[in-house]
Amino acid sequence: MATTAPVHVHAAPQGFIRRYVFSLDHKVIGIQYYFLALAAVFVGMFLSLLMRIHLVWPTAQIPLFGEIKPETYLTLLTMHGTIMVFFVLTTAPQSGFGNYFLPIQIGAPDMAFPVLNMLSFWTTFVAFVVMIAAFFVAGGAPLHGWTGYAPLSAVPNSGPGEALGADLWIVSIAIFCIASLMGALNFITTVLDLRAKGMTMMRMPLTVWAWFITAILGLLAFGVLLSAGILLLMDRNLGTSFFVPGGLNFTGQLTVTPGGLSPSTTNFTHHGGSPLLWQHLFWFFGHPEVYIAILPGMGVASQLLSTFSRKPIFGYKAMVYAIMAIGILGFVVWGHHMFMSGMSPYSAFAFSIMTMCIGVPSAIKTFNWLGTLWHGRIRLQTPMLFAIGFVSLFVSGGLSGPFLAQPVLDIPLHDTYFVVGHFHLIMGVAAIFGIFAGTYYWFPKMFGRMMNERLGQIHFLITLLGTYAIFMPMHYLGLAGQTRRYSQFTEVAYQTKLVPLQTFMTYAALITIAAQFLFLINLFWSMRKGAKASDNPWESTTLEWSTATPPPHDNFGGQTPVVSHGPYEYSVPGAPRDFIMQTDPATTATH
Amino acid sequence: MGTLSSSVVLKDSKAGDRGPKPPIYGGDSGGPDGGSSSRDLDRLRRARLGLVLVLVTVTMIFVSFTSAFVIRKGLPTIDEKTGAYVNDWTGVSLPVSLLLINTTLLILSSLSVELARRQIFRRAALAPVQAIPGVSVGEDRSFPWLGATVVLGLGFLIGQWIVWQELRLRGFYLATTPSSSFFYLLTAAHAVHLFGGVVALLSAQSISWLRRPVETQRIWVDVTAWYWHFMALLWVYIFALLYFAR
Amino acid sequence: MGLALLVVIWLITFVSTYFFIAKTWWLPHGASTSAAFIDGQFTLTFILMGIVFVAAQLALGYLVWKFRDRPEAAPVEYSHGNTRLEVIWTTLTAILFIGLNLMGSRVWANERFAPASPGAVQVEVTGMQFAWYFRYPGPDGKYGPTSAKLMDASAGSEAAIGLDTGDPSAKDDVVAGVMYVPVGRQVDLTLRAVDVIHSFFVPSFRFKQDAVPGLAIHMHFTPTEIGDYEMACAELCGLGHYKMHGMVKVVSQQDFDSWLAAREAEKQ
Structure with a gap:
């Protein structure tokens, strides 16, 4: 290691607490986020397992759990969705990998605001604890679904779990919003202000672009959800009527909430609120959130497809503009979740056109990924397998979008399993495949050892086949009119006929979930026993591979890297080897 | 960034999978010493950038409140007795004079925080000179603008509390009408943000008590001052919204 | 692994598509005036999206197998992309998606914008x-x-x-x-x-x-x-x-x- 005067970053702290618990090091924080998401994903997966079992074997006795009641099913569904969307899909790809690798990939010693970074992780952690606490309070966790539509979510006596459990759910999400806002602020500042010399915006790896645009989406979207959450809490506890209309009647009880900040002698009934207002606010956040979940995965897929095909990414600029276009359009399509809600049919028309437009940049990305593979020399190592799986899932999940985006086709499909299949493929498992790809790819850098290839391949094949076996049939079910969020199909005759397909899906889920333990074993076994990793085991070009493994406290050992090349210079004619690192001297002219 | 020296150490790295490979580095940025160095300017710029992003977030929160306000105001609801759509919006009677006094307090505090900001910039500029032994640039006894801002800010918050009491006396509680709900919501949300500003000012002050470098204090004061100006502007906007669209 | 991937991706594609084409599970029999149009629009969308789905998945499987790394593989073609191809592809998707949308809007308009007839x-x-x-x-x-x-x-x-x-x-x-x-x-x-x-x-x-x-x-x-x-x-x-x-x-x-x-x- 060359040693010159140390740069201005804080020295490596001593002591366990400062180094591993309240660490200011973005790498430690990234790993903390990753393991938080790992814990969350196993909770969420367990909940989905219980749901699948209940759907087809409703009287099954689950060890330690007993029989699942219909209202428990809705609780499982709500918490599965919430935990997966917020604490897995938003946390792992963005906050986890983003925290660890964004500063290194742009050549920065740390995030712009390390203390804020630490705060943002611990705030997320508190949000997770509050969310899990909802299971253990009187009445249990809420049953209003992850979308929390008012008035179901706004009136404590609308169902079991809608009392304290629902309050905790809202509070947890509000805390999560604050954490995400802090994170987004840090990401944006870091990208804009801490890039190494020569790291122009158009030389940033596509992962960085994805994290950057995702952070902008988060910055604009989470504030809106926070506001909506505050309004919902006020409706629930202080007697206001933002979302709750008047004249409601819940199984014989009039809804009267004790009026907060009001004379103690009077109670107010709700009057005049708008349930649709909640939906507008929620989906104004909710649709960008979908892209918050998937954009980092797109970034990882782009990076990996180029690296393992040994070929520059096809159309780098188009990829960047496509990410931007998706980010911008993501803010003007929220109404497509509300075609059946009673919203003005004229605005439905406009939202539908915008939604179709968002298909265009998505198609550009797919085209460019295939173009990257074309005439490459594809190294089929595990990270690449998951990147290819990502493309396949993205195509499958994406192509059901144009059905749902047409209001007239949304009539039969809205709120059926078709929608469930659509979003699970595209923002659920596609994003998860992005996380897996990232894990197998960056694990050597993070932990200094390689993950097991054979286990990885088996994990990949079972997971890919399994996810298709679970989620593709959902499209068929949706066509046949199977409504989502039904805990049983015994009551509606045409739906009872569909149970055999549901049973098949449950078996597929059992196998797929079992296969995830292969990943877990691989992860923890390789951390201790995996083969030692070199600094650049995949022969990648980006900056994280030019420093030591694992990177030193300030990432580059007291140095500031200088960037002379674009991010994906593979197989450059005339170059001594088949890749030119971004930090290689500028002898070969590239961009 | 722009402060990098040109002493680029270049080393050719061989096959990537063979042992640790030293990366290619430029020089370090900034120097370990030297008053208002470019490093401090970097920090200031970064903090300001962060602030802009904070303000974007705050704006989004108030934009969503505003859109809720506008939608709710124009929204017809079903009248239970007739089954017809009616508009149930009733305006709050605002204690306008009290609110005007509060607005004046806040604008004055915005002025004083600007003076505090300029004061700290002057002090930071003189700091290297003062550091020279034997050189005195006069006693540092200028007016405590930071303290004045805190007092004015707290005055505004107390004023808002009085407005709330006044509103209660007039019979407008949080859940009385949608209009009063929004009044309490917007004023409380603004008050919470302003209180955050007060806390930031107090921490800026405590930096000097803790004898941390004046540079750190300058960054805190600068960023808080801009935040404070934004809060004043936001208040004027909220006041206008509540007054003209009530 | 390249062959395994090809087989798996193609298998997924064929099996998924088979159940759609065989209509094993399909929209129930339509019994209202708007059903015919909606089903027609659905079928049209299904055919177009189905073609893209099959083409993209088969291409993915094929490319991964064909260009897998092996000693006798052809050298990599160094290229940063092809702007003309991108423009063509983008235009085609835009026309396809937006055109589909405009076609579907008629029934939507009938059902939602027009008031009910007096004799309803x-x-x-x-x-x-x-x-x-x-x-x-x-x-x-x-x-x-x-x-x-x-x-x-x-x-x-x-x-x-x-x-x-x-x-x-x-x-x-x-x-x-x-x-x-x-x-x-x-x-x-x-x-x-x-x-x-x-x-x-x-x-x-x-x-x-x-x-x-x-x-x-x-x-x-x-x-x-x-x-x-x-x-x-x-x-x-x-x-x-x-x-x-x-x-x-x-x-x-x-x-x-x-x-x-x-x-x-x-x-x-």
Whole structure:
């Protein structure tokens, strides 16, 4: 290691607490986020397992759990969705990998605001604890679904779990919003202000672009959800009527909430609120959130497809503009979740056109990924397998979008399993495949050892086949009119006929979930026993591979890297080897 | 960034999978010493950038409140007795004079925080000179603008509390009408943000008590001052919204 | 691994597509005037998206196998992309997606923008946890007032929706737990909900609309075939959501008239 005067970053702290618990090091924080998401994903997966079992074997006795009641099913569904969307899909790809690798990939010693970074992780952690606490309070966790539509979510006596459990759910999400806002602020500042010399915006790896645009989406979207959450809490506890209309009647009880900040002698009934207002606010956040979940995965897929095909990414600029276009359009399509809600049919028309437009940049990305593979020399190592799986899932999940985006086709499909299949493929498992790809790819850098290839391949094949076996049939079910969020199909005759397909899906889920333990074993076994990793085991070009493994406290050992090349210079004619690192001297002219 | 020296150490790295490979580095940025160095300017710029992003977030929160306000105001609801759509919006009677006094307090505090900001910039500029032994640039006894801002800010918050009491006396509680709900919501949300500003000012002050470098204090004061100006502007906007669209 | 990937991806593609083409699970038989158009639009979208799906997945599998790294593999073609190809591809997708959308908008416009015809059968649908009630305004063509304070689900259908039976316009209102509609006549629905959001969904009619508390939503459809059709609540409404189903009986005009007359007679 060359040693010159140390740069201005804080020295490596001593002591366990400062180094591993309240660490200011973005790498430690990234790993903390990753393991938080790992814990969350196993909770969420367990909940989905219980749901699948209940759907087809409703009287099954689950060890330690007993029989699942219909209202428990809705609780499982709500918490599965919430935990997966917020604490897995938003946390792992963005906050986890983003925290660890964004500063290194742009050549920065740390995030712009390390203390804020630490705060943002611990705030997320508190949000997770509050969310899990909802299971253990009187009445249990809420049953209003992850979308929390008012008035179901706004009136404590609308169902079991809608009392304290629902309050905790809202509070947890509000805390999560604050954490995400802090994170987004840090990401944006870091990208804009801490890039190494020569790291122009158009030389940033596509992962960085994805994290950057995702952070902008988060910055604009989470504030809106926070506001909506505050309004919902006020409706629930202080007697206001933002979302709750008047004249409601819940199984014989009039809804009267004790009026907060009001004379103690009077109670107010709700009057005049708008349930649709909640939906507008929620989906104004909710649709960008979908892209918050998937954009980092797109970034990882782009990076990996180029690296393992040994070929520059096809159309780098188009990829960047496509990410931007998706980010911008993501803010003007929220109404497509509300075609059946009673919203003005004229605005439905406009939202539908915008939604179709968002298909265009998505198609550009797919085209460019295939173009990257074309005439490459594809190294089929595990990270690449998951990147290819990502493309396949993205195509499958994406192509059901144009059905749902047409209001007239949304009539039969809205709120059926078709929608469930659509979003699970595209923002659920596609994003998860992005996380897996990232894990197998960056694990050597993070932990200094390689993950097991054979286990990885088996994990990949079972997971890919399994996810298709679970989620593709959902499209068929949706066509046949199977409504989502039904805990049983015994009551509606045409739906009872569909149970055999549901049973098949449950078996597929059992196998797929079992296969995830292969990943877990691989992860923890390789951390201790995996083969030692070199600094650049995949022969990648980006900056994280030019420093030591694992990177030193300030990432580059007291140095500031200088960037002379674009991010994906593979197989450059005339170059001594088949890749030119971004930090290689500028002898070969590239961009 | 722009402060990098040109002493680029270049080393050719061989096959990537063979042992640790030293990366290619430029020089370090900034120097370990030297008053208002470019490093401090970097920090200031970064903090300001962060602030802009904070303000974007705050704006989004108030934009969503505003859109809720506008939608709710124009929204017809079903009248239970007739089954017809009616508009149930009733305006709050605002204690306008009290609110005007509060607005004046806040604008004055915005002025004083600007003076505090300029004061700290002057002090930071003189700091290297003062550091020279034997050189005195006069006693540092200028007016405590930071303290004045805190007092004015707290005055505004107390004023808002009085407005709330006044509103209660007039019979407008949080859940009385949608209009009063929004009044309490917007004023409380603004008050919470302003209180955050007060806390930031107090921490800026405590930096000097803790004898941390004046540079750190300058960054805190600068960023808080801009935040404070934004809060004043936001208040004027909220006041206008509540007054003209009530 | 390259061959395994090719096999797996192609297998997934063929199996998935087979069940769509074989229509093993498909939209139920359509029994309303808009069903034919919606199904046609669906089929068109399905064919176009299906072609893209199969092409993209097969290409993915093929490329991964064909260009896998092996000693005798051809050298990599160094290229940063092809702008002309990108422009063509982008234009094609834009035309495809937006064109599809514009085509589908006609039925949407008919069903949602145009008011119901004057001769339509008036039915008010009320959703509540966890039942549906259907109200017919009777000979006066006017729905009587309802009130949350009068709601009592244990005292029959009229009390369940809180009908103010003292009001003259409520005297001839018929409230039923099953929806009867005459075949071939437009049905003018008024959708209400008294507690949370519910959604009125009849798959065979290709009809769905949320019932939102605080709103009275008007929508219309025309059933074309006599028969019994199941409806299901399609918006999560609480613990009994899965039980909240109902029946729509499409009968001849004559049967409908006699059914309605019998209900009116019961009231007297």
